[in-house]
Amino acid sequence: MDKLKVYLVTDSKILEGRDFYEAIEDSLKAGIKTIQLREKDFLGNEFLERAYNLRVLTRKYDALLIINDRVDIAMLVDADGVHVGQKDIPANEVRRLIGPDKILGVSAKNITQAKKAKEDGADYIGVGAMFTTSTKLDADSVSKDDLKKIMDEVDIPIICIGGITLENKGELDNFNVAGYAVVSAILGAENIYEESKKWMKA
Template sequence: MKSANIEAKALALYAVTDRRWLKGASLASAVEKALQGGITCLQLREKNLPYEELLATAQQLKKLCQQYHVPFIIDDNLEIALACDADGLHIGQKDMPAAQARKLLGPNKILGVSAQTVEQAITACRDGADYLGVGAVFPTGTKTDAVVVSPSTLKAITTAVDIPVVAIGGITAANISQLQNTGIAGAAVVSAIFAQKNIQRAVADLQRSLIL
């Protein structure tokens, strides 16, 4: 399975940042450890940073990702994605419509869209998404209001679209194997990477447990 702007294999272990888990440690340092451990894609998710600080962080992480040949995605901030020339943008159902994001982003950048239903997935695919993020597949402490998507719905979504699907939400090394045979291209992980004392080892453990 391959989309226009990203290969499915690049989505196998997709790390999403959340500095709340770092207890004051450097985000760049944590990201580099995750890259060393073997993540295949990185999303910078920051909802509350001032523009200049967010842009500086994005530029710093983009350089790290380039060193490791890993796609760098910005969550829900088209302005920052364009300003730092990120590889792509990820948007949710409550953000701008996917068709508008695709138009503003241009044809050659990665566009990821969150989906919880088959209808949302098909619409996002039609409107220019390169991949889908589907979840929460397990209860999660990162987004306490997230709706849990059942394995049957996850499989229905992967069957309904011809672009890669990434599962997200509450995924750990202990439960990641439950996602086998759902048709996903990979798993997006937050706390199972960034809340761990040894980030590099945590990524390696996830890699070993990730059999799709």
């Protein structure tokens, strides 16, 4: 699960008109090894096209492609895995669809959800929002105490998400999480390649 250390989640709006594939490839060139395709406003055909193109790019750089929510699209493009939230298809049903060899990520905000995710076959858990985030306005924050409880009681990799920047990530370093999921901290940067390099170094 080393590839999850810096986990880039897509959001085209943050690019403000810049080329989507160029931006993602810049992050891959800098060494990022996991891309999650999450485009909430896309229709199925547009999302599928993005997924096919990202599958080509991620293979070129030996990186993982995780598809958010859309199990059907993940299966069509032979993605490496799927990430689902608490309101999406139940994780155990997703596991049944994708089989034992694909990666399953599940979002959790508390110990109950985290334990259920593990029981349902999750390979990693996305915990957050750790800080205020502009990319998911309905995201409830998770306290450091809740993060610690999850870390103490659930023995699969934990990825922190939600408003994480190079400036505030130090507040989470002591928890020894498996990785950090970032969106605007990288895609909002003027130079995505250089910002991705800083993240890989950090």
